[in-house]
Amino acid sequence: MDHLDNKLISALRHNARASLSDLAILLGVSRTTVRGRIERLRDSGDIVGFTVVLKGDAHRDAVRGLMMIGIEGRGTERITRQLNGLPEVRTIHSTNGRWDLIVELGTDTLEHLDAVLGRIRKFDGVSISETNLLLATRKAA
Structure with a gap:
């Protein structure tokens, strides 16, 4: 290109x-x-398709956040499977460095997000986490 x-x-x-x-x-x-x-x-194959983004899709999550997760031992695959089962999970990224996973979450309220964070923190093997709210999206892929 x-x-x-x-x-x-x-x-x-x-x-x-x-x-x-x-x-x-x-x-x-x-x-x-x-x-x-x-x-x-x-x-x-550089362009694989074109898509339509509906207003409802773009604004479906009033509250969005990134949760960085540290995992003890070898539980990453199991925790990833558990995360995939949560409807509030939008994306899961494996990373290097301090965090093992970075998870994008989307909910309708802060209270709902708090409840989801609490569930994830209770997963066996999650040793530490940090969450940042997404305030605005300046550029989306």
Whole structure:
């Protein structure tokens, strides 16, 4: 991928429904170039699809947080399975460094989030945790 491909992808992330003409004007190239670049990026697998984000999906969690979890022993796989069973868990990341897992949580209220945090802290093998509330999203993937 070159600089133009990166600019095209950035424009598509901003508005995947932009017309070829609008993209061409924005990027300073022809419509044919834009169409060819998009086809090449799809054929190579760099672009795997386009999606729709509904208002309800974007705002479904009034309260969001990141929970960093330290695990004692070899319980990471078991705890990951337990986390996968919680409907409030949005993503689970394994990491290196101080924390073993970073979990994104989403709930409708602070009280609900507090209850979920309490449940997770009681999982056998969770030795330490720290949670930060997400206040605003400046850029989403």
